[in-house]
Amino acid sequence: MYRYDEFDERFVRERVAQFRGQVERRLEGSLTEDEFKPLRLKNGLYLQLHAYMLRIAVPYGTLNSRQLRQLAHIAETYDKGYGHFTTRQNLQFNWPKLKDVPDILDLLADVEMHCIQTSGNCIRNVTADQFAGVAKDEVEDPRPTAELLRQWSSLHPEFVWLPRKFKIAVTGAEHDRAAIKVHDIGLKLKRNAAGEVGYEVIVGGGLGRTPMIGKVVRDFLPKEELLAYLEAIMRVYNSEGRRDNKYKARVKILVHETGEEEFRARVEEEYAKLDGPTINAPEEEVERIAAYFAPPAYEDLAEDSATLDGARASDPALDRFVEQNGFAHKQPGYIALTIALKEIGAVPGDMSADQMRAFADIAEKYSFDEFRVTHSQNLVLPHVKKDDLPAVYAALKEAGLASANAGLITDIIACPGLDYCALATAKSIPIAQDIAKTFADPDRQKAIGDLPIKISGCINACGHHHVGAIGILGLEKGGRENYQITIGGDATEHAALGERLGPGIDAGDVPGAIEAVVETYLAEKQGSESFIETVRRTGAEPFKAGFTAFIEARAAAQSEAAE
Amino acid sequence: MTVITKKGEIADAYVRADTLETAFEADGIPLIPASLVDEYVVAKPGTDFGLSVPGSMPIEDLVPYLAQASLIAIEFPGFSDGRGFSLARRVKREGFAGRLRASGPLIADQFTDALQCGFDEVELPETMTNRQPVQQWMEAKDTITDFYQSGYGEGLSILEKRRAARKGARP
Ligand code: HEM
Ligand code: SF4
Numbered sequence: 001m002y003r004y005d006e007f008d009e010r011f012v013r014e015r016v017a018q019f020r021g022q023v024e025r026r027l028e029g030s031l032t033e034d035e036f037k038p039l040r041l042k043n044g045l046y047l048q049l050h051a052y053m054l055r056i057a058v059p060y061g062t063l064n065s066r067q068l069r070q071l072a073h074i075a076e077t078y079d080k081g082y083g084h085f086t087t088r089q090n091l092q093f094n095w096p097k098l099k100d101v102p103d104i105l106d107l108l109a110d111v112e113m114h115c116i117q118t119s120g121n122c123i124r125n126v127t128a129d130q131f132a133g134v135a136k137d138e139v140e141d142p143r144p145t146a147e148l149l150r151q152w153s154s155l156h157p158e159f160v161w162l163p164r165k166f167k168i169a170v171t172g173a174e175h176d177r178a179a180i181k182v183h184d185i186g187l188k189l190k191r192n193a194a195g196e197v198g199y200e201v202i203v204g205g206g207l208g209r210t211p212m213i214g215k216v217v218r219d220f221l222p223k224e225e226l227l228a229y230l231e232a233i234m235r236v237y238n239s240e241g242r243r244d245n246k247y248k249a250r251v252k253i254l255v256h257e258t259g260e261e262e263f264r265a266r267v268e269e270e271y272a273k274l275d276g277p278t279i280n281a282p283e284e285e286v287e288r289i290a291a292y293f294a295p296p297a298y299e300d301l302a303e304d305s306a307t308l309d310g311a312r313a314s315d316p317a318l319d320r321f322v323e324q325n326g327f328a329h330k331q332p333g334y335i336a337l338t339i340a341l342k343e344i345g346a347v348p349g350d351m352s353a354d355q356m357r358a359f360a361d362i363a364e365k366y367s368f369d370e371f372r373v374t375h376s377q378n379l380v381l382p383h384v385k386k387d388d389l390p391a392v393y394a395a396l397k398e399a400g401l402a403s404a405n406a407g408l409i410t411d412i413i414a415c416p417g418l419d420y421c422a423l424a425t426a427k428s429i430p431i432a433q434d435i436a437k438t439f440a441d442p443d444r445q446k447a448i449g450d451l452p453i454k455i456s457g458c459i460n461a462c463g464h465h466h467v468g469a470i471g472i473l474g475l476e477k478g479g480r481e482n483y484q485i486t487i488g489g490d491a492t493e494h495a496a497l498g499e500r501l502g503p504g505i506d507a508g509d510v511p512g513a514i515e516a517v518v519e520t521y522l523a524e525k526q527g528s529e530s531f532i533e534t535v536r537r538t539g540a541e542p543f544k545a546g547f548t549a550f551i552e553a554r555a556a557a558q559s560e561a562a563e
Numbered sequence: 564m565t566v567i568t569k570k571g572e573i574a575d576a577y578v579r580a581d582t583l584e585t586a587f588e589a590d591g592i593p594l595i596p597a598s599l600v601d602e603y604v605v606a607k608p609g610t611d612f613g614l615s616v617p618g619s620m621p622i623e624d625l626v627p628y629l630a631q632a633s634l635i636a637i638e639f640p641g642f643s644d645g646r647g648f649s650l651a652r653r654v655k656r657e658g659f660a661g662r663l664r665a666s667g668p669l670i671a672d673q674f675t676d677a678l679q680c681g682f683d684e685v686e687l688p689e690t691m692t693n694r695q696p697v698q699q700w701m702e703a704k705d706t707i708t709d710f711y712q713s714g715y716g717e718g719l720s721i722l723e724k725r726r727a728a729r730k731g732a733r734p
Contacts (some may be wrong), residue, residue, distance in 0.1 A: 007709055007721040018706045022672065035670050038643055151711040151721070156653060157679035158715070161645025227713075238617075238649045273656065278714040491725050507594070507725045 001062050001370055002147050002292045004112045011154070012109045013085055015116055019043050020102040025323065041304050042122055045101060049422050054093045054101060055118040056108060060128035060146035060170070061089035061373040062079040065360035068371075070111040072317030072356035074104055083356070085341060085349040087413055088167070089127050089373040091210040094420055096327055118218045122160045123153035123234075129171045129178045133293060134382050140189045140197055142172040144225070146288040148281055150170045152227055157233045162242035164249035166234075167206075174493070179375060181495035182467055184251045185233065190220065198222045203263070204255030205235060205495070207461040212252040213495050215260045217267060224286070228279040229529055232271035236263070296368040296383060301333025305386035320442065321404040327380075335386055338406035339396065340378040344440045347379030347429050348414045358399035366392050366497045376452070377463075378406060409451040409518070410436040411462055412456045417457025417474060418481075426474025426481040428457035431510055448518055454489070467491035469532045470517060471498040472510065481507050487517060487543050488535040499540045501547040513550055520546035565668055565692040566664070567674075568684045569704060572697045575686070577613045577634060586612070595634060615666065618647030622657065625650075629659045636686065639667030649682045655681040670694045671703040678704060679716040 004012070007049040008528040019039075026036040044055035056071070073090060075083050079093040080209050086092055096104060108114055118125050129135065149168060153159070159166075171191040180186025186202035194326065201220045205214030206356045221229050233251075240246045240258070255263045312319040339359070341349050351359075352389040363371040363381060366388050372380040384392055396402040405411050412435060415421065417428025432455055439445055454468030458475070465471030471486040483505055484497030505513055520543050521531050566575045567594040583602055585592040592660040594613035595603055596707035603612060606730055613634035621627065629635070635654055637647040653719060666675045666686040677685055683701075719727065 005725070007725065011711075011721070014707045018672075021702075021706065025699070030699060032694075035642065039672060154711055155707065156601070156712055157676040157710070159674065160644070161643050161648065161673075235649045239646055243644060243646075253656065275714070277714075281713070281722050284726050284729060285722045288725065290731075302730060401681045559702075 001064060002059075002143075002289065005483055007397075008112070008151075009109075012112070012114050012116075014104040015043075015114060015155070016102060016109055019105060019270060022322070023098065023102060026148075038120055038161075041120035042117055043105075043140045044118035045098075046119060047422070048094070048420055048422075049418075050420070051095050052098055053420065054096045054104065054115060055086070056091045056093070056113060056115050057118045057125040057149045058091055058113075058373050059091050060126055060132070060143050061130055062132075062143065063371055063373065064369050065364035067111045068360040068363070070107060071173040072360070074107055074355040075353040075356070078104055082350050082352045084347070084416070085351065085373050085377045085379070087375045087377060087415075087462065088125060090125055090131075091373070091376055092284060092416075094416075100397075116154055119165070121162045121164050121166075123149075123156065123162075123166045123168060126150055126153070127167070127169045127178055127183075127375065129173055129176075130372045130380045131177060131327060131336060131382070132172065133295065134327065134329050134336045135173045135175075135177075136328060137174040138172045138330070139174075139191055140172045141290075141293050142178070142187075142189060143293045144286065145172075145187065145189065145294075146170050147289050148226070149230075151291050152230075152281070153528075159238055162234075162238055163243045164246065164251075165562075166237075166251065176493040176495075177374075179464075179467065179495075181493075182207055182211070182251070182290045182464075182491055183214065185230070186214050187226075189223075189277075192220050196222065196259035199226060201229065202258075203267075204252040206250050206252040207464060207466050207556055208250065208463070209247060209459040210250075210253065211461065211466040211497050212256060213497070214252070215263075217257055217264050218258075224280055224283065225276060227281055228274050228276040229267075229271055231279055232267050232274055240266075254502050261383070295331070296370075297384070298334060299385070300397055301331075301387075302383065303332040305333065308386045308389050311390040315390075317402075317404070318390060320332065320446075321402060321488045322389065322491065323391055324404045324408065324446075325406040329383065330360075331385055335384050335389065337381045337384055338374070339391075339401050340383065340403040340411050341378055341401075341404045342405055342436070343400060343403050344410060344436045348432050348529075349488060355399050358395070359401060362392060362395050362399075366395075376407075376411065378411070381488050384515070404442065405445060406451065407450045408445045409448050409453060409514075410445055412436060412453045412455060413468070414454075414455040414458050415463035417455075417463075421457060421462075423460060424457035424474070425459075426457050426483065427507065428455045428463060428474055431455055431474065431483070431507060434507075434511050435514055438515065448522070449530055451518075453514070461560050464491065465489070466497045467495070468498060469535070470514060474507075475504060477504060483507060483510050485510075485513055485517070486545065487540060490532055494536075499546075500526040501540065505551065509551075509554060510552070516546045516550035517543055565687050565689065565697070566684050567687065567697055567700050569678055571701060573684070577636075579615070581625060592633065594634065597624075600632075604628075604631060613662075613664075615629065616650075618644060618650050620650065622650065625654065625656055629654065629657055629661075632661060634662040634664055635659060636666040637682075638663040639665060639669055642668050642670050648676060651677075651680045651682055671699040674700050674704045679710065679712075680729040 129411040169183040182205040188200040202214035339409040368383040410516040412432040418424040456463035529550030578589040578591040614632040615636040
């Protein structure tokens with residue numbers, strides 16, 4: 001993985017000193033609260049319901065054991081002993097004190113980490129495919145691009161006061177695991193007919209209150225032209241994005257209101273005026289960064305492991321874990337493992353300091369000292385030797401990290417919701433916990449198969465509910481929490497927004513309604529279709545019928561109980 | 564109003580004029596808004612003036628005056644409205660050779676951004692300099708030594724410095 005050189009090191013240290021100074025200037029009155037707010041946000045510091053929240057950047061979701069141990073130390077010293085992984089591959093602490101934040105930043109800088117631009121109206125932490133460098137369907141590793149963008153976007157003089165936040169995601173694979181079509185800019189590494197590598201550039205996707213699928217603005221951008229082209233997009237957005245209404249300020253609205261053709265024309269016009277060579281990264285620099293992501297020193301192994309096969313045969317739990325959480329590796333004899341931070345009843349994405357330490361040991365010993373954070377609030381051990389898998393499984397189990405439900409109905413994404421968030425209109429985490437308990441039986445989960453549920457506690461959609469195969473949106477209606485259910489959402493290359501099944505329902509009815517939706521799926525399913533495949537084929541109608549029947553049965557039961 | 568360059572506070576040679584009359588009588592070089600500029604150049608051809616424009620102004624509308632005005636002041640309605648930074652870049656790209664001024668309630672923390680985007684100076688309301696005196700601006704611009712973005716500011720970017728260092732290391 002990438003390592004800081006003296007420039008990166010000094011940059012991050014100076015950024016910490018700068019923030020320390022900003023806190024001091026706020027306290028002695030040089031900065032008003034209104035002026036300080038965007039400055040603290042640009043350093044990941046939110047003011048939440050009960051306390052400050054600090055969001056730490058995990059660039060493209062890659063971490064090592066030393067970093068995780070430091071995070072464990074920070075969690076214990078300055079927080080309540082745990083951290084929370086988010087859908088943007090970041091880590092949040094929910095209880096830091098303002099006065100401690102500069103010290104936390106120093107501790108982060110000690111392990112080459114920071115909070116730069118994890119919030120605020122600027123280019124946010126760049127995300128990437130969690131199976132980068134692992135997946136067989138990869139044209140090129142997306143991480144060197146993401147690292148280049150991390151550097152380029154950090155304290156960009158022109159683009160730190162944008163109309164609104166700006167999120168970039170990169171994938172190098174055919175199958176999109178980075179949700180590039182629902183980002184402000186999505187980049188897909190591809191090859192053209194001549195075999196050269198470049199990018200498909202997608203602009204104007206996004207979730208939030210006005211969800212939109214991004215548009216292809218450039219079908220093939222030669223790789224070396226990336227920074228100049230992004231500068232053109234950003235300049236058009238910075239100049240023309242709406243600033244009169246923050247709900248219409250994202251680039252997706254600009255693309256939508258300007259029209260795809262006209263937006264593309266403006267970007268290309270700006271691009272034509274740029275002096276590309278003065279902006280683009282020097283080739284040597286791109287190579288220097290890429291070298292950090294060279295494959296680790298794999299052993300030459302056979303594809304199959306007798307050790308693993310034997311252990312799977314004698315331990316059904318291990319067998320299930322490998323089947324569900326394993327991901328095929330391009331290197332023979334290796335496998336990638338998803339670690340679902342989704343024990344039944346746990347808070348999605350939460351990890352205790354003890355778990356962090358245990359997991360750091362596992363990653364160090366068994367995965368070339370590297371792991372990833374996924375946008376499903378899970379972790380990935382990218383390079384595990386199949387021969388080591390029984391030992392890895394035992395260690396994970398010991399740490400309470402061997403939940404064999406990756407991708408299943410209990411692997412739920414949930415935003416912090418009313419438990420932490422100042423904007424929430426409803427609870428989100430407890431809903432996830434209730435659903436997980438309803439479907440706790442592993443055999444039932446297996447019979448249902450892949451079914452990503454995503455829950456947001458308000459229309460801002462931090463839980464990605466629009467792109468959940470089942471999406472749940474918590475609202476407030478007449479003083480009560482009220483939940484809308486959608487189905488058919490998809491964040492992959494088949495990106496689609498979910499469709500509503502009917503009127504909103506009470507919190508207590510959500511698990512039952514999800515059961516009704518699942519029953520419809522099992523009845524409609526043909527062959528080995530997954531939930532989303534069935535929905536794509538049948539449309540939402542049968543699901544609406546099942547949902548309506550559930551609501552009517554509930555209403556009947558309630559009026560009977562009232563009599 | 565206080566005008567600050569990267570060297571510190573300077574005396575303002577320009578005087579804001581909201582009407583043609585005040586522009587003609589200005590005790591210094593008049594700094595006129597976009598709405599008056601056409602009449603002004605007809606009335607006083609060849610004389611020196613500054614032009615003050617909103618950050619939202621399209622560059623095409625500004626180009627005709629770039630050869631005539633000795634100063635362009637780009638107005639920031641609030642510190643968090645970043646359009647002026649992009650307009651500054653476009654003005655420089657058009658080859659504007661005069662002084663480029665950022666005008667409005669910017670905060671010291673933005674001084675480096677402004678300089679890197681091509682501004683020569685900022686013009687601040689007194690309310691701002693009362694809270695953030697010149698000293699803070701001078702300190703703010705020196706907090707971060709190097710930058711990643713090529714093509715901004717005067718020195719080499721971090722990416723360019725790395726390349727230069729590697730070249731230097733080779734025999
Ligand atoms: C707890 C404090 C949080 C607050 C106040 C907050 C606020 C917001 C707001 C206002 C938006 C909508 C922005 C827009 O559409 O322009 C948003 C979107 C989003 N947030 Fe959060 N958020 C919080 C936590 C989180 C967490 C914990 C996650 C990850 C689990 C997250 C991930 C996202 C994502 C992925 C989006 C959608 C981006 C898009 O619209 O494309 N946020 N957030
Ligand atoms: S979706 Fe709403 S409730 Fe959930 S974290 Fe985002 S802003 Fe808060």
